[in-house]
Amino acid sequence: MTAMRDRVQDPPDQDLNKAKLVLELRQSGISDLNVINVMEKVPREFFVPANFQNRAYENTALPIELGQTISQPGVVAHMTQALDLNKRAKVLEIGTGSGYQAVILSHLCRRVYTVERMRPLLKEAERRFDALQRSNITTRFGDGHLGWPEQAPFDRIMVTAAAGEIPDALLDQLAIGGVLVTPVGETARPQDLVRIVRQDEETYSREELGTVRFVPLLSGTA
DSSP, X not given: OOOHHHHOOOOTTHHHHHHHHHHHHHHTTOOOHHHHHHHHHSOGGGGSOGGGGGGTTSSSOEEOGGGOEEOOHHXXXXXXXXXXXXXXXXXXXXXXXXXXXXXXXXXXXXXXXXXXXXXXXXXXXXXXXXXXXXXXXXXEESOGGGOOGXXXXXXXXXXXXXXXXXXXXXXXXXXXXXXXXXXXXXXTSXXXXXXXXXXXXXXXXXXXXEEEOOOBOOSSOO
């Protein structure tokens, strides 16, 4: 893969594009100032291929390596706000991808544990974490359906790929009082973005937050 230093370029009118995006996020209902500030602070151009860096602050999903995508900023902000993070939170992310969402989370919580099933994607994301000095992100190459049982329970869980049903392992690894945000549904059609709160050992509440489109949550590793 292309070396990191060769891929990062300042797109033209970056500050203006970023300001437009922040305004769009506010208008779409993102009211958490911590989320807004982090979305403005983290350089999204650092996470996309060079030929898409001039589009880094458009509110749209963009392609990355291995046929995957980086989610549109509006969805990233919406899911992050729904987690209701605090600086003490221990967060599990399923689907590292480019690493963009993990970096956003890392500015808002104590530690992020992120799992990716595609080793080349994970290696590229790890280089980005090092370059940005995000020392509170811990990575794992593995099957996201299984979560990270050795580190459970988690105060927050975010899933950045869609499954027909939420994996039981992830529900089991959510702390009591914890929040899980995930797309649910088949990938051939828009999915429901769902917020789950664990009330006690056996009880979970569910809230639907709108529709999204994500790649499928696949089993195994690649």
